[in-house]
Amino acid sequence: MSDFLFKRMTLIGIGLLGSSIALAARQKGLVEHIAIHTRSQATLARAEELSLGDSYHKDVADSVKDADLVIVCTPVGACEAVAKAIAPYLAEGAIVTDVGSVKASIIRQMQPYLPKTVHFIPGHPIAGTEQSGPDSGFAELFINRWCILTPPEGTDAAAVDKLAQFWTVLGSNVETMDANHHDHVLAITSHLPHLIAYNIVGTASDLEMVTNSEVIKYSAGGFRDSTRLAASDPTMWRDVFLHNKEATLEMLGRFTEDLTALQRAIRWGDGDTLYELFSRTRSIRRSIIDAGQEVDASDFGRHIVEGGETRAEQLKSDDHKDTGS
């Protein structure tokens, strides 16, 4: 009798997400066998060097045979091709899921090709770093993060429960929601923040009156924060925007409207409008810390990481009020 939740897990794509899932599932004893496929031979070889799996497959069809769990961890734009390639080889009753940052497009891309004999349950762990590639994974990535599942109508409830259990054991909280709603939620909590981060880093690089070396030198004034998201994987993020177009454009339109109002306030010296906004945004961060989705240390705990000081460790935002000067 095995205690494994799945006998054979296939990971298609072995970047930050795939490698983190491999490490976490192994650590938790969730799967008996980990089969890995990825398109790049160099990446597949690196995954093997890192011992991320039990078998390594140049052929994607080969990788999914006998798998009871298949997780597609490629950029979103590759999912249709993956679905076509694996469909004939999927075992009856297998769960097929993914980790993509958009969900309606994943359903449009994959569902038409997958056989009715498998359980197709799109998923999205809201977890990541700015790193990418098989070296960047770590088993603790999913701890205390949310994982959203967007099962199409009529999906077998037992299969959804089993996949939810998988993510729960990896440390995540699981939520199910409609794919379209997911795409709107993520457009504001993830896609737009990445877009504006990429954009400001681009704008800063292209100035004539301020040199790049000045931008780098004085980045601790706030700019450096944006550079983290803007260092994320370019292929992954290109695909996100191409595949979540409507929701991103909607959020971007609202953002630009609001920014134009701020621009006008600055031009006309309307300090009250600025102060009103700057005051009400403060509490959101506190709520995120209280919800356990942000570290409870000032400056992302940078001072603690640098080992530069001890006082910041004691600084918990809720102990401090803005007393002004």
Added chain:
Amino acid sequence: MSDFLFKRMTLIGIGLLGSSIALAARQKGLVEHIAIHTRSQATLARAEELSLGDSYHKDVADSVKDADLVIVCTPVGACEAVAKAIAPYLAEGAIVTDVGSVKASIIRQMQPYLPKTVHFIPGHPIAGTEQSGPDSGFAELFINRWCILTPPEGTDAAAVDKLAQFWTVLGSNVETMDANHHDHVLAITSHLPHLIAYNIVGTASDLEMVTNSEVIKYSAGGFRDSTRLAASDPTMWRDVFLHNKEATLEMLGRFTEDLTALQRAIRWGDGDTLYELFSRTRSIRRSIIDAGQEVDASDFGRHIVEGGETRAEQLKSDDHKDTGS
């Protein structure tokens, strides 16, 4: 014979910057006496409870008497009033400086009122956190950060050197530049990043189709990064935008142009334009890390702070290339 660089340092305003200067100057033995004034009685009392200084003054005129170093640490908008109030009481040969995030406006506000017998040297340490108030200061805030001095033409070189020495002992690298150039540099490295952070948090708060609790719950997708800058002191930041209007509007105009081009690329499915930008922004972060202005750990070292894992500690960005999947 005293080894103190200054006999009496007066801090006007005792928020994050003022309190950090007090702690650092004391720790380094730079000043014999620290006199503190701030407008709010509650804040002054709190500074005394925290033993940040040696004397506490309700009257600003009283606080600067016999001081050979006066550092104005108030919001930028208060500097003209401070200059008027202290001018008649300043000691001959005193250095008068500040820590404001804009510099041309500080010169316009203060220089007309200050006597020719003092050395007026505007300054700006590029250091801070999202916290504010006298409890938020720590002595190590300035270590390895840049401090920009913008002495007006004709300023005594020995006085500039002495102030530069003060900041150097606090751990900073000192640069001098023209006040107008400073304001352009900071508009892109600090002011615009704060404005767009405030703006996206505002936009996210005002949605009908996504609730605030969803924004908070799924903020680890990237949104939470923006909330740090958007939790900064509202009065300080209102004043920055009111007092660095032209340079901020210039940078904002460029940012919006670039964002509009990205919006168009998304609408028309122009993946190449997106990929080109997303690829070239990645190296900027690496340069900032190499310049010692950012921690060399993924995700700002959040995983290390949370104590959740050890693998991230080994993750140095330069060891990893994007190998894709």
